[in-house]
Amino acid sequence: MPKLNNANDLESLRSELQRARKNFRTTLTLCGGTGCQASQSRSVIDALKKEVNKQGLDKSVYVRTSGCHGFCEQGPLMVIEPGNIFYCHITPEDVSEIITQTLLNNVIIEKLLYTDPITGKKSQTEAEIPFYKAQDRQLLSQNRLVDPCSIEDFIAIGGYSALTKVLAKMTPEKIINEIKESGLRGRGGGGFPTSRKWADCKAAHGDEKYVICNADEGDPGAYMDRSILEGNPHLVLEGILIGAFAIGAAQGYIYVRKEYPLAVEHARIAIKQAREYGLLGEKILGSKFSFDVEIARGGGAFVCGESTALMASLEGKVGEPRPKDVHTVE
Amino acid sequence: MSTATLESILEGRRSQPQQLIEVLQDVQESYGYVPEDAMRSVSKNLGVPLMEVYRIANFYKTFSLKPRGKNVITICMGTACHVRGAHLLLDQVLGQLGLVPGATTEDGQFTVERVNCLGACALGPVVVHNGDYHHHMTPNKLRKLIASIRSTSMEEIAHA
Ligand SMILES: Cc1cc2nc3c(=O)[nH]c(=O)nc-3n(C[C@H](O)[C@H](O)[C@H](O)COP(=O)(O)O)c2cc1C
Ligand code: FES
Ligand code: FES
Numbered sequence: 001m002p003k004l005n006n007a008n009d010l011e012s013l014r015s016e017l018q019r020a021r022k023n024f025r026t027t028l029t030l031c032g033g034t035g036c037q038a039s040q041s042r043s044v045i046d047a048l049k050k051e052v053n054k055q056g057l058d059k060s061v062y063v064r065t066s067g068c069h070g071f072c073e074q075g076p077l078m079v080i081e082p083g084n085i086f087y088c089h090i091t092p093e094d095v096s097e098i099i100t101q102t103l104l105n106n107v108i109i110e111k112l113l114y115t116d117p118i119t120g121k122k123s124q125t126e127a128e129i130p131f132y133k134a135q136d137r138q139l140l141s142q143n144r145l146v147d148p149c150s151i152e153d154f155i156a157i158g159g160y161s162a163l164t165k166v167l168a169k170m171t172p173e174k175i176i177n178e179i180k181e182s183g184l185r186g187r188g189g190g191g192f193p194t195s196r197k198w199a200d201c202k203a204a205h206g207d208e209k210y211v212i213c214n215a216d217e218g219d220p221g222a223y224m225d226r227s228i229l230e231g232n233p234h235l236v237l238e239g240i241l242i243g244a245f246a247i248g249a250a251q252g253y254i255y256v257r258k259e260y261p262l263a264v265e266h267a268r269i270a271i272k273q274a275r276e277y278g279l280l281g282e283k284i285l286g287s288k289f290s291f292d293v294e295i296a297r298g299g300g301a302f303v304c305g306e307s308t309a310l311m312a313s314l315e316g317k318v319g320e321p322r323p324k325d326v327h328t329v330e
Numbered sequence: 331m332s333t334a335t336l337e338s339i340l341e342g343r344r345s346q347p348q349q350l351i352e353v354l355q356d357v358q359e360s361y362g363y364v365p366e367d368a369m370r371s372v373s374k375n376l377g378v379p380l381m382e383v384y385r386i387a388n389f390y391k392t393f394s395l396k397p398r399g400k401n402v403i404t405i406c407m408g409t410a411c412h413v414r415g416a417h418l419l420l421d422q423v424l425g426q427l428g429l430v431p432g433a434t435t436e437d438g439q440f441t442v443e444r445v446n447c448l449g450a451c452a453l454g455p456v457v458v459h460n461g462d463y464h465h466h467m468t469p470n471k472l473r474k475l476i477a478s479i480r481s482t483s484m485e486e487i488a489h490a
Contacts, residue, residue: 034448034449034450034463035449035450035452035453037463038450038453038456038463038464038465039453039465072450072452072453073452073453075453217449218446218447219447220408220409220410220411220446220447220451221408221409221410221447221451223447223449223450223451226449227449258355258392259445259446259447259448259449260448260449261461296351296352297351297352297355297392298392299351299355299389299390299391299392299393300390300391300392300445301389301390301391302446313351314348315347315348316347316348316349316350316351316352316376316378316386317350317386318385318386318389319389319390
């Protein structure tokens with residue numbers, strides 16, 4: 001991997017990647033997230049890749065393993081583009097039919113379509129499915145556009161362009177102001193305005209500042225942190241980088257539950273790739289900004305999701321909350 | 331316990347007390363538990379009192395101070411799995427193996443652990459066997475799973 005020395009390097013890499021992706025006539029995106037892995041999506045993905053190769057279609061068909069699409073209950077699932085065709089509960093035995101029927105002859109396979117349990121109506125495309133229709137996915141909608149282990153996929157859809165913009169054209173004050181105008185709030189439960197947290201941290205005493213990404217996600221039933229870190233880790237890294245630049249931090253941590261082994265693995269791979277491209281480390285993209293990230297695995301204590309306990313845990317101590325008379329940014 | 335592994339875990343982390351938890355995580359992963367020898371060595375190498383190492387290993391649920399079984403069966407007891415009958419699964423596996431949660435069978439084959447949510451709630455109840463996820467579990471399916479793991483290990487022992 002060539003190191004990217006400036007924004008132009010990144011842009012030319014991006015155009016190159018986009019050009020290469022145009023050669024694919026069809027993209028099959030299969031979910032390889034934790035939920036779908038539990039329903040054996042791995043064996044479907046392997047069978048599909050094998051069959052595509054066997055039929056000599058690997059130059060025109062891109063088989064992408066993505067993170068969670070949100071509809072885990074229907075897994076293993078896939079989306080075929082162009083066409084937005086959605087198949088669910090796929091088994092390895094369905095693979096050759098998908099290729100001969102749908103890919104080569106544009107025939108939809110009825111039995112793999114989603115059936116609404118109430119109306120009994122089948123949906124041909126992902127967009128028609130009532131479950132998705134009711135949602136306005138902002139961050140997680142990108143999940144099916146990227147393979148979480150491929151920084152190239154992320155760059156091809158515009159990844160790290162917000163970082164280049166920030167480094168080239170914005171001051172920390174301007175970033176914080178823009179965050180304020182966007183109305184962005186914390187996702188950890190309190191909904192605290194992100195701009196205030198960043199402004200306070202920037203103004204706080206002390207030379208060394210840190211960005212901590214709290215992906216401890218202890219609440220059962222909530223797994224947006226898992227979905228995003230496991231499905232699109234570079235998006236998280238880009239966000240951390242922008243936050244770090246705004247507050248003046250040189251080191252960051254991603255504190256992630258050990259119970260999410262796939263999220264840990266994908267975050268690790270993402271950090272490694274970002275370092276290789278020079279998107280983490282010394283003088284990022286030729287700027288004066290240096291920053292790196294480490295992963296800390298949570299030890300299975302729910303209370304460690306609380307910010308003061310989390311920081312104690314990061315310091316290698318017992319994760320017990322401390323009274324917040326001293327606020328965490330001070 | 332292989333000292334070579336412990337050496338490589340400590341590599342680049344000596345005299346850095348804040349690395350304690352990450353080091354213990356790696357020890358747990360490599361050995362399946364945190365042996366006393368390892369705690370002593372970690373204490374010396376990171377410069378953390380042994381008492382503190384023990385406190386950490388005891389506080390975090392991830393760490394086990396006793397060797398774990400060859401087969402670790404993890405039952406998700408999170409809310410979503412709970413309402414779908416995870417407690418029946420726990421009763422099933424503990425009864426079948428004659429264990430309490432966290433304990434290991436005398437032959438060293440099985441350890442049963444509980445966890446709170448694995449992020450696959452839509453497929454609950456979820457049971458994990460050495461990293462392999464099993465979804466929509468029922469006591470009956472779990473009984474068969476345990477029996478098949480047991481007969482596979484019996485065969486391995488017979489052939490060893
Ligand atoms: C017991 C307890 C558990 C918590 N667990 C989490 C968690 O799992 N994930 C999280 O992001 N925040 C958790 N929090 C909130 C954090 O303390 C902190 O407010 C939050 O991470 C700040 O990030 P935000 O600005 O994005 O909301 C928890 C708080 C408490 C009191
Ligand atoms: S893990 Fe596949 S849709 Fe959630
Ligand atoms: S509660 Fe069991 S996976 Fe979430």
